[in-house]
Amino acid sequence: MPGMGPPPAERKRRRNADTFENAQVTVPAEPSVDAPPLPNAKRYLKATRDWYATWCRSPVAAAFTATDWQRLHMLAPLVDQYWRGPSTKLMAEIRISESLLGATHVDRMRGRIKVQADKPAPAAAAAGKGVADLTAARRKRMTDAS
Numbered sequence: 001m002p003g004m005g006p007p008p009a010e011r012k013r014r015r016n017a018d019t020f021e022n023a024q025v026t027v028p029a030e031p032s033v034d035a036p037p038l039p040n041a042k043r044y045l046k047a048t049r050d051w052y053a054t055w056c057r058s059p060v061a062a063a064f065t066a067t068d069w070q071r072l073h074m075l076a077p078l079v080d081q082y083w084r085g086p087s088t089k090l091m092a093e094i095r096i097s098e099s100l101l102g103a104t105h106v107d108r109m110r111g112r113i114k115v116q117a118d119k120p121a122p123a124a125a126a127a128g129k130g131v132a133d134l135t136a137a138r139r140k141r142m143t144d145a146s
Helices: 044-057 059-063 068-085 088-101 104-111 122-127 133-145
Strands: 025-028 113-116
Touching: 025 059, 044 059, 044 068, 059 113, 068 088, 068 113, 088 104
Parallel strands: 025 113
Antiparallel strands: none
16 A cells, blocks of 8 residues: 655656746845836826836836836726726736736746845844843733732
């Protein structure tokens, strides 16, 4: 009777190398991107202009090419239409297109896009109280109240 669990590494069926192993893109957490302006921006609702501005400030925007910006420009009328009258069909199309651009954490993992995290300043960490300090202070208050 065979054992439980996955087969040993030498008996695995898939032995081919990962096709995208070295295709990972690292983008800065706060990029400075020279994004193209949204065409005919004045005709769109403020919510749509804010949506576009959010994409312009997003970390993945640092990796965008002309076709990615074109995709956002094509998507803007759908987003605007959604804000004017939400529908599940519009939301589905928007979600799919945004997913392909790397909107969520999982989308970025699939696209092998790594957001380079900013390191916190040492002074900021020292200025705040640590968990141990807060726990000790809470214990002291609880024992003093008894």
